[in-house]
Amino acid sequence: MENLIKMEFGEIAELRKEKFNPVISNESKPCLELEHFEQATGKIIGFISSLEQKSIKNVFYKGDVLFGKLRPYLRKYWLAEFDGVCSSEVWVLKPKTTDISNSYLFNLIQTNEFIQAANVSSGSKMPRADWGYIINYPFSIINSKNEQIAIAQLLSTWDNAITKTQALIAQKEQRKKWLMQNLLTGKMRLKINDELGIINDELKKVNLKDVFKFIKSYSISREGLKITEDKNSTYCIHYGDIHSLYENDFLDFAKQHNIPQLINEISINETDYLKDGDIIMADASEDYDGVGESVEVCNLEHRKAIGGLHTIVLRGNSKIISPNYAAYLFSSENVRNKLRKMANGTSVYSVSKSTLHNLSLIIHNSLKEQAAIAQVLQAADKEIQLLKMKCDKLKEQKKGLMQQLLTGKKRLTIIN
Numbered sequence: 001m002e003n004l005i006k007m008e009f010g011e012i013a014e015l016r017k018e019k020f021n022p023v024i025s026n027e028s029k030p031c032l033e034l035e036h037f038e039q040a041t042g043k044i045i046g047f048i049s050s051l052e053q054k055s056i057k058n059v060f061y062k063g064d065v066l067f068g069k070l071r072p073y074l075r076k077y078w079l080a081e082f083d084g085v086c087s088s089e090v091w092v093l094k095p096k097t098t099d100i101s102n103s104y105l106f107n108l109i110q111t112n113e114f115i116q117a118a119n120v121s122s123g124s125k126m127p128r129a130d131w132g133y134i135i136n137y138p139f140s141i142i143n144s145k146n147e148q149i150a151i152a153q154l155l156s157t158w159d160n161a162i163t164k165t166q167a168l169i170a171q172k173e174q175r176k177k178w179l180m181q182n183l184l185t186g187k188m189r190l191k192i193n194d195e196l197g198i199i200n201d202e203l204k205k206v207n208l209k210d211v212f213k214f215i216k217s218y219s220i221s222r223e224g225l226k227i228t229e230d231k232n233s234t235y236c237i238h239y240g241d242i243h244s245l246y247e248n249d250f251l252d253f254a255k256q257h258n259i260p261q262l263i264n265e266i267s268i269n270e271t272d273y274l275k276d277g278d279i280i281m282a283d284a285s286e287d288y289d290g291v292g293e294s295v296e297v298c299n300l301e302h303r304k305a306i307g308g309l310h311t312i313v314l315r316g317n318s319k320i321i322s323p324n325y326a327a328y329l330f331s332s333e334n335v336r337n338k339l340r341k342m343a344n345g346t347s348v349y350s351v352s353k354s355t356l357h358n359l360s361l362i363i364h365n366s367l368k369e370q371a372a373i374a375q376v377l378q379a380a381d382k383e384i385q386l387l388k389m390k391c392d393k394l395k396e397q398k399k400g401l402m403q404q405l406l407t408g409k410k411r412l413t414i415i416n
Contacts, residue, residue, distance in 0.1 A: 004408040005143045009117075010135030012100055012108070016092040018059035020085045022050045030084035031057060034068050037076035037090075042110065042159070044078050050085050057085035058092045063102045065093040067109050069129040072118035079106040091131070101145055103152030104406075108139065111406055140407055146414045151405045154412070158398035165391040169384060176380040177333075183373045184332045185362065190376070192368045201365035208359040211321050212279070212314040216272045217307030225260035225308075233261035234268065235305035237295075239282035242311070246295050248381055249327040251280065254299035260308075274305040277323035279314040279330055284350045291349045292339030296327035312353060322367050324374035329363065 020029065029050040036044050050057065060066060061083050068076030070089040079102065086092065095105055108114060117137045118129040142148050182188035186203045220236050237251065238260055246256065253259070274280070274297050281294040297305070307313035316326050329335060338359060343349040364370050404410040 003143060004140045006138050007141050008135060009114075009137050009139060010096070012096055012139065012141065013065070013093045013105055014096045015131070016058070016060065016064060016094055020050065020057045020059050022053040022055075022057065022085075025050070030082060032066070032078075032084060032086040032090065034070060034076060034087055034089055037066075037068055037078060040075040042077055042079065042106070047084065056088060058088055058090060059085055060092045063094075065102060065106045065109060067091045067093060067118075067129075069118070069131075071127060072115065072121065072129040075110070075115060077106070077109055079103065089128070091129070099143075099145055100141070101148045101152065103156075104142070104145075104148035107152060107155060107402060107406055108141075111402055113139065113407075142406070142408060144414065147412055150412045150414055154405070155398060155401060158394055158401065162391060162394045162398070165387055165394060169387045169391065172380065172384045172387060176377065176384065179377060179380060180328060180332050181334075183376065184329060185334060186364070190369055190372045192366065192372055201369065203362050204365050206320070206361050206363060207357070208314075208361060209357045211361065211363070212316050214353055215274075215278065215307065215313035215315050216269065217280075217309075217311045217313050218266065218268070218272075219309050220262065220266075221309060222260075224263055226263050227258050227260055230261055231302075234265060235259050235261050235303060236308040237274075237280050237305065237311055238308045239284060239310035242280065242282040242293055242295055243285065243290050248385075249295060249331045250298050250324075251295040252298050253301070253303055253305070259305075268304075268306060272306060274300060274307065274313065275315065276300050277316060277318075277326065279316070279326055280307050281312045281314065281330065281351075282310060283312050283352065284310040284348055285343075286348055288340060288343075288349060291343045292330070292336050292351060294327075294330045296324065296330075298323075310350075312351070312356065319367075321363060322370040322374065324378065325364075325370035328374060328377050329361065335359075335361065 022031075027050070030047040031050040031053055032044060032047050036047055038045055060080050062080050064080045066078045066080060066086060068074060068089060069091050076090075093105060093109070095102060117134055119127075120133050121127040121129050142151070179188075183190070218236065220238075222238060222240070225236055225238065226233075235253075241260070245258065251259075276298050278297045279294050280297065281292060282290070285291045285293065316323075321329075339351055340349075342355045342359070343351050364373065405412070
């Protein structure tokens with residue numbers, strides 16, 4: 001088996017320097033900007049026409065390796081599947097020698113070692129990978145093109161498994177969306193058996209104020225919060241975390257990590273502490289889609305928690321609305337669209353308690369049917385979560401394989 005060899009990156013790859021000026025060319029080419037690259041997946045999410053652009057672009061060809069040099073820690077890269085043009089903030093790389101395969105180069109630029117070298121950048125507010133630095137950085141290279149190709153083929157097996165799992169996740173998420181739309185609007189009904197027969201009550205229209213009461217929240221800024229697991233500290237739910245940290249309709253204290261806590265304890269009325277089933281809604285959003293985003297609290301157990309900055313806390317009447325059902329109700333497109341119409345502002349959209357008072361809700365009259373609907377949707381959530389865990393595991397496996405194979409810690413036996 002051939003040994004590894006040390007090569008500086010400038011000996012491994014070179015920049016394709018061909019440029020394209022969309023102002024003087026009438027030709028429409030697929031154009032990739034940085035926003036078209038998915039982070040850390042090696043995939044793109046569409047492109048635009050070069051006719052829509054005014055600035056000079058870099059030309060790439062099928063098989064070239066593209067790497068986003070602006071904020072390189074974002075890991076934006078792609079092995080080109082067609083010819084086109086791209087932002088000048090993207091390096092277009094090609095092997096410097098025929099001893100290096102395109103697929104091997106593509107895998108090399110995904111390694112932690114390359115990303116770390118690329119992060120030795122120029123600029124502070126807008127850091128860019130430094131080509132003058134990266135070309136002199138030495139890498140250990142597999143000195144066999146056949147083994148390079150075999151490594152790429154092996155890693156593509158994981159890529160295919162990840163892609164299939166992601167497609168299945170998208171399919172299951174669409175299925176859940178369909179279930180929510182049909183179950184929560186009453187287009188699809190669940191027949192619930194009890195001692196008196198089958199329950200199939202009508203839906204009813206109510207105002208939010210008739211079902212929920214408002215619980216005081218506390219405007220604690222991010223500077224007043226810490227990330228620890230201090231059993232004696234009070235958890236505080238910040239609106240920013242509702243938008244970005246909590247992945248689904250529930251804030252499960254038994255599973256969720258990194259829930260902020262108060263640095264300094266404050267005087268809190270006992271009735272203001274959160275309870276299981278409470279809805280915490282972000283009352284402000286920088287984008288229209290995020291208006292009214294909310295989570296339902298569950299598995300608090302012995303923990304103390306409060307609603308934080310820019311949140312509205314709602315506690316449902318247990319005789320009218322069941323836990324879990326409320327979470328899906330507030331995340332339904334029907335309710336979210338109503339909240340968006342009620343929102344005020346331009347750069348920041350907000351809803352208030354006064355506007356929420358008369359928000360009309362259509363709910364099932366039967367608590368048993370509400371609970372059954374929640375169970376169906378929770379089962380769909382669990383299925384999606386298991387698939388996401390599988391996808392994360394596949395990504396970790398691929399990452400581990402890359403580190404082993406591309407550094408030569410593990411070798412593939414090539415039979416000629």
